[in-house]
Amino acid sequence: MRHRSVADLMTPEAVVAQRGTAFKEIARLLDEYGITAVPVIDDDGRPVGVVSEADLLRRHTSGTGPDTAEGLMSSPAVVAHPGWSAVRAARVMEERRIKRLPVVDDGGRLIGVVSRSDLLQLFLxxxxxxxxxxxxxxxxxxxxxxxxxxxxxxxxxxxxxxxxxxxxxxxxxxxxxxxxxxxxxxxxxxxxxxxxxxDGRDEQKGRDDRDGRDEQKGRDGRDGQQGRDDRTGLPGAPA
Missing domain, CATH: 3.30.1340 (Histidine-containing Protein; Chain: A;)
Structure with a gap:
């Protein structure tokens, strides 16, 4: 059996932000692409955090605080790997209460994003x-x-x-x-x-069957001897 992995389900062309991406630009990205969060990458393409709708709303409600991705993001980024099963990715999302996971290669570089809606493809x-x-x-x-x-x-x-x-x-x-x-x-x-x-019931049954056959064989032998004794009229001993 072959299970579909994160690599099969992820979106390879991920929308990303840089550390210095401004608040309004992040909001525009989320709205334009219909996503709920965006990974923030460093100059080497490695995820260093994630900015979500909740992060933006928190900053907007407070009216103060950082206004770039580096200050807004949740860090470190919770990531997935392409070889993960869909079940494993879903479990991490549930445990961490997040809706999307950046997917990284062996070098830690971003290669895609997998979301809850991606995982639901399995049930289609x-x-x-x-x-x-x-x-x-x-x-x-x-x-x-x-x-x-x-x-x-x-x-x-x-x-x-x-x-x-x-x-x-x-x-x-x-x-x-x-x-x-x-x-x-x-x-x-x-x-x-x-x-x-x-629990070895077949083995016990086999022993019971053998024991039963041995016991029956013993009875048959005794019955045969008794029959011969009856024919001679003697109690089991020669004349």
């Missing part, structure tokens, strides 16, 4: 595409489960699984992998299983 994925990935990559490719064994239905990102897999442990694994597929909103798991392999 077609149901057919989600179904194909689950059947071909998750079931057949990763787990070796025959597509004929599991029925996969997808409706508006809601995945319903039905059918039978070999082992009980596979039920949870299939569920977990399906939830990790890009665009999946919910998984309804109705899978059944042929064999319960939890």
């Amino acid at each position: 994925r077609r149901d057919r595409s989600i179904q194909e990935e689950i059947v071909e990559d998750v079931l057949a490719g990763t787990l070796g489960v025959s597509p004929a064994a599991v029925n996969v239905q997808v409706d508006d990102g809601r995945v319903t699984l039905s059918g039978t897999v070999r082992q009980r442990s596979l039920v949870r694994i299939v569920d977990r992998l399906c939830r990790s597929v890009d665009g999946v909103v919910e998984v309804v798991n109705r899978l059944d299983f042929d064999r319960d392999d939890r």
